[in-house]
Each structure stands twice: as C-alpha cells, then as structure tokens.
Amino acid sequence: MKVPNIELLNDDVDNLHPNDENIVAQGKIFVDGAERGCWKVRIKSQWSANLFQIDASITADSRDKLKQAIAEKFSSNHRF
Numbered sequence: 001m002k003v004p005n006i007e008l009l010n011d012d013v014d015n016l017h018p019n020d021e022n023i024v025a026q027g028k029i030f031v032d033g034a035e036r037g038c039w040k041v042r043i044k045s046q047w048s049a050n051l052f053q054i055d056a057s058i059t060a061d062s063r064d065k066l067k068q069a070i071a072e073k074f075s076s077n078h079r080f
Helices: 063-076
Strands: 006-010 023-031 034-042 046-051 056-060
Touching (some): 006 063
Antiparallel strands (some): 046 056
C-alpha cells in the first residue's frame, strides 16, 4: 500500500482567528499535492486537523503524529 505524501502548509500569521487566542498556527493540508483539509495548533501543542471529503477530524500531540494519522486515514480510504 502506497503511503501518501502529507504536507502541512502554514497560513500567514495575520490570518489567525482573532477571537481564539489559543491558536498559535494554522494552515492547509495537502495529500499527494491536492488540498484535503486544514490544520491548527493550539497552545500546549494541541494539534488538530479537519479533512474534507472524508469528513474526519483528527487530534494529536505533535506535528509528526498528526501527519502520520492523516496518512493512515488516506491510506485506508481508497477513494482518493
């Protein structure tokens, strides 16, 4: 089974949600070059992702663990 290439690209810091001071970074998720969702990290390294099209939410305690969980979701979902 092919492991998908996962990229977490950062948005400009000026685009952070002004009403949620706990978000320290956010951006887009690309899987094999196609935009597939968005991610954010909160204070205390609480990482989360929302994946479009497969309607999934993921949480993790590090960037690498979030990328691994996203790859597992897309590896197990053969539609993509």
